[in-house]
Amino acid sequence: MPISEGLYERACRVIPGGVNSPVRAFRRLERAPFFVEKAQGAHLTDTNGREYVDYVGTWGPAILGHAPHVVVQAVQTAAQRGLSFGAPTLQEVEMAETVCRMVPSIQKVRMTNSGTEATMSAVRLARGYTGRSLIVKFAGCYHGHSDSLLVAAGSGALTHGEPDSAGVPRELAVLTLVLPFNDTPALERAFAQRGSEIAGVIVEPYPGNAGFYLPRPGYLERMRELTATYGALLIFDEVMTGFRISSSGVQGKLDITPDLTTLGKIIGGGLPVGAFGGRREIMDCISPLGPVYQAGTLSGNPLAMAAGLAQLRELESTCAWDRLEVLGARLEEGVRAALHDLNLPFVFKRSGSMFCLHFTSCDVVDLRSAQSADFAKFKPYFLSLLEQGIFIAPSPYETGFISTAHTEEDIDATVQAMRRALKLLT
Numbered sequence: 001m002p003i004s005e006g007l008y009e010r011a012c013r014v015i016p017g018g019v020n021s022p023v024r025a026f027r028r029l030e031r032a033p034f035f036v037e038k039a040q041g042a043h044l045t046d047t048n049g050r051e052y053v054d055y056v057g058t059w060g061p062a063i064l065g066h067a068p069h070v071v072v073q074a075v076q077t078a079a080q081r082g083l084s085f086g087a088p089t090l091q092e093v094e095m096a097e098t099v100c101r102m103v104p105s106i107q108k109v110r111m112t113n114s115g116t117e118a119t120m121s122a123v124r125l126a127r128g129y130t131g132r133s134l135i136v137k138f139a140g141c142y143h144g145h146s147d148s149l150l151v152a153a154g155s156g157a158l159t160h161g162e163p164d165s166a167g168v169p170r171e172l173a174v175l176t177l178v179l180p181f182n183d184t185p186a187l188e189r190a191f192a193q194r195g196s197e198i199a200g201v202i203v204e205p206y207p208g209n210a211g212f213y214l215p216r217p218g219y220l221e222r223m224r225e226l227t228a229t230y231g232a233l234l235i236f237d238e239v240m241t242g243f244r245i246s247s248s249g250v251q252g253k254l255d256i257t258p259d260l261t262t263l264g265k266i267i268g269g270g271l272p273v274g275a276f277g278g279r280r281e282i283m284d285c286i287s288p289l290g291p292v293y294q295a296g297t298l299s300g301n302p303l304a305m306a307a308g309l310a311q312l313r314e315l316e317s318t319c320a321w322d323r324l325e326v327l328g329a330r331l332e333e334g335v336r337a338a339l340h341d342l343n344l345p346f347v348f349k350r351s352g353s354m355f356c357l358h359f360t361s362c363d364v365v366d367l368r369s370a371q372s373a374d375f376a377k378f379k380p381y382f383l384s385l386l387e388q389g390i391f392i393a394p395s396p397y398e399t400g401f402i403s404t405a406h407t408e409e410d411i412d413a414t415v416q417a418m419r420r421a422l423k424l425l426t
């Protein structure tokens with residue numbers, strides 16, 4: 001028996017669904033996930049010795065590919081000095097200085113252990129700073145699994161048909177107002193009706209958790225105006241897009257200044273890290289300076305800081321975003337040509353190294369249009385790619401990630417594999 005299948009049975013006996021995060025399961029695909037033995041660069045090897053070109057990239061962090069030498073070396077060096085201290089270190093100061101320099105809207109920053117912690121803390125801070133309770137979020141945007149934000153969320157919650165989670169009290173959910181993304185009149189109405197109750201608006205400026213799609217021109221700018229007018233905080237959740245869409249995320253690319261920003265994924269270089277930061281007077285409301293409590297035994301962990309700093313420095317010193325755009329454009333050109341040649345009407349969305357093929361013919365601008373994707377078409381496409389040694393996320397509602405470790409040859413081979421997979425649908 002292949003090792004992976006035996007492992008899956010063992011895993012299912014002692015781990016719910018056999019996985020530690022639901023998106024890793026292949027449940028809707030009705031097959032067991034493979035188990036990873038190791039990964040290097042753009043390639044993963046499973047426990048049966050099969051190799052895959054990887055576009056999951058550990059769901060975002062692996063922007064330099066897997067186990068980049070500079071990051072592994074930094075972690076090894078840090079480990080020799082100790083694994084955790086519970087007292088401040090130079091590396092935490094360097095990380096905060098680096099984040100504040102790269103993302104100018106951030107004047108002060110706090111490190112956390114995950115993106116979920118970062119968004120949960122940013123929401124608490126917005127409520128504490130404004131003295132208001134209502135949070136606005138957008139259908140299909142995923143901000144981690146904290147109670148206030150697990151309402152009409154994307155990602156795994158969507159794949160498994162659980163837009164709301166059991167265990168989130170209705171009394172709490174009513175404090176989260178959910179609006180459709182890209183709908184300016186809906187946003188204007190919400191502020192006209194309840195503007196004085198709104199503590200903050202949290203948004204993925206480029207949503208990447210219900211597939212990948214983009215804001216209409218002017219939409220985020222109007223969101224900035226309305227939040228400022230009504231005294232609500234604008235929170236950009238750049239856990240996925242931060243350090244990926246540009247050195248300063250989507251906010252740098254679009255030149256929009258949010259009040260608070262949440263970060264994760266890339267900032268940890270593959271180790272568990274998140275961060276939230278923003279305007280000085282808002283951040284100074286956090287304990288021990290202010291009344292908003294937030295803490296973490298392992299926050300700012302020295303190994304995690306070493307990994308994240310090494311990754312950010314490598315990205316900056318190599319101008320990685322230019323290279324990622326070249327690779328992304330090459331993939332896009334290949335996929336578009338394949339769709340054209342096979343006369344398939346599917347929608348392809350991309351910015352830099354983030355991409356998604358939507359199995360629908362209607363333009364994707366929000367959750368509703370993303371959900372028009374045909375799962376019956378995604379399934380054979382995914383399984384064919386896997387068979388051909390290409391690993392994309394096992395769900396049509398996820399974003400693909402290119403890394404600097406991908407080569408032109410990897411991209412061209414992927415396009416050929418995608419063409420063969422798409423041909424099965426004609």
Ligand SMILES: *Cc1c(COP(=O)(O)O)cnc(C)c1O
Nearest residue numbers: 114115116142143144239240264
């Ligand atoms: C992944 C993600 C999160 C949650 O981060 P975790 O580290 O998984 O807790 C929050 N927001 C966005 C936009 C994400 O993509």
